[in-house]
Amino acid sequence: MKHKIITICLLFVAIFLSCKKEELGNFWNPGNVKTPLLSRILTDNQCSNEYVYTDSNLISQVKSQFDFTMNHYNSTGQLVTTEYYTNDDILSSDNQVSTTAMNGSGLVTSETGNKSGIITYVYNDNAQLIRTTYALTSSTSAEYSEFTYDSNNRIARQTMYWDNTASGYIDYSYDGNGNLIKEMLFNMPSTGVAELITTTTYTFDDKANPYKLLSGLRIPGINTNKNNIVKEINTIHLSQDQGPDKVQTTESAYQYNTLGYPISKNGNISFVYV
Numbered sequence: 001m002k003h004k005i006i007t008i009c010l011l012f013v014a015i016f017l018s019c020k021k022e023e024l025g026n027f028w029n030p031g032n033v034k035t036p037l038l039s040r041i042l043t044d045n046q047c048s049n050e051y052v053y054t055d056s057n058l059i060s061q062v063k064s065q066f067d068f069t070m071n072h073y074n075s076t077g078q079l080v081t082t083e084y085y086t087n088d089d090i091l092s093s094d095n096q097v098s099t100t101a102m103n104g105s106g107l108v109t110s111e112t113g114n115k116s117g118i119i120t121y122v123y124n125d126n127a128q129l130i131r132t133t134y135a136l137t138s139s140t141s142a143e144y145s146e147f148t149y150d151s152n153n154r155i156a157r158q159t160m161y162w163d164n165t166a167s168g169y170i171d172y173s174y175d176g177n178g179n180l181i182k183e184m185l186f187n188m189p190s191t192g193v194a195e196l197i198t199t200t201t202y203t204f205d206d207k208a209n210p211y212k213l214l215s216g217l218r219i220p221g222i223n224t225n226k227n228n229i230v231k232e233i234n235t236i237h238l239s240q241d242q243g244p245d246k247v248q249t250t251e252s253a254y255q256y257n258t259l260g261y262p263i264s265k266n267g268n269i270s271f272v273y274v
Contacts, residue, residue, distance in 0.1 A: 036273035038210045063107040085113030172220040180220040203231035208260045
């Protein structure tokens with residue numbers, strides 16, 4: 001069950017990167033300078049992500065070495081469905097096949113990837129995202145999440161379901177800028193007593209987050225943060241017989257352009273704008 005919950009969360013993290021553009025405020029755009037759009041991300045001088053936009057500057061496609069997403073919008077610009085494709089060779093049990101795929105330089109497209117499912121987004125009358133459903137092409141069972149909001153109109157909890165049964169939930173906490181500073185993932189066993197699986201905390205800089213341009217949804221994370229993550233602490237909570245909790249800390253350092261957007265991260269990741 002724990003493996004399934006973590007898989008669902010990783011899936012949603014990937015999908016969150018395929019949301020529509022949301023304009024940044026004038027705080028990051030002095031003099032009404034045209035807001036830059038994130039075009040590509042280079043890792044060790046090799047393109048690892050590429051972003052394609054519609055004529056309305058909504059994110060249309062996201063290409064990466066591992067997956068590909070294609071977004072569809074309604075007449076008001078709300079994201080309604082996302083087609084999701086994967087590079088299945090990366091998950092191959094054949095070590096040579098998976099290694100070759102991991103070291104490849106090509107990006108997944110709808111022609112080269114295998115369609116694994118469709119994400120559907122549902123909103124209420126207040127334009128709040130209230131449900132996402134992931135329909136697997138290989139299964140008749142549907143995974144979906146439902147969202148509840150806090151008094152500041154931010155998502156406070158994401159509850160995940162499998163076969164119409166709650167399998168877990170994520171609680172979200174924010175700082176004064178609306179950055180996600182803590183997320184706590186819980187498993188829901190058959191006993192009905194929630195078990196804390198992981199806790200992740202984040203620390204931020206005071207500069208503009210380029211991924212925020214990709215999101216019109218309010219699912220908390222990298223696409224909704226105003227600023228950039230400089231420190232992430234992930235704790236895996238284990239039972240007493242499994243030993244002490246496992247803690248991993250990741251720190252990041254950036255260089256910025258004159259508009260306050262990062263142009264490089266940790267010396268080997270570059271951000272390219274249009």
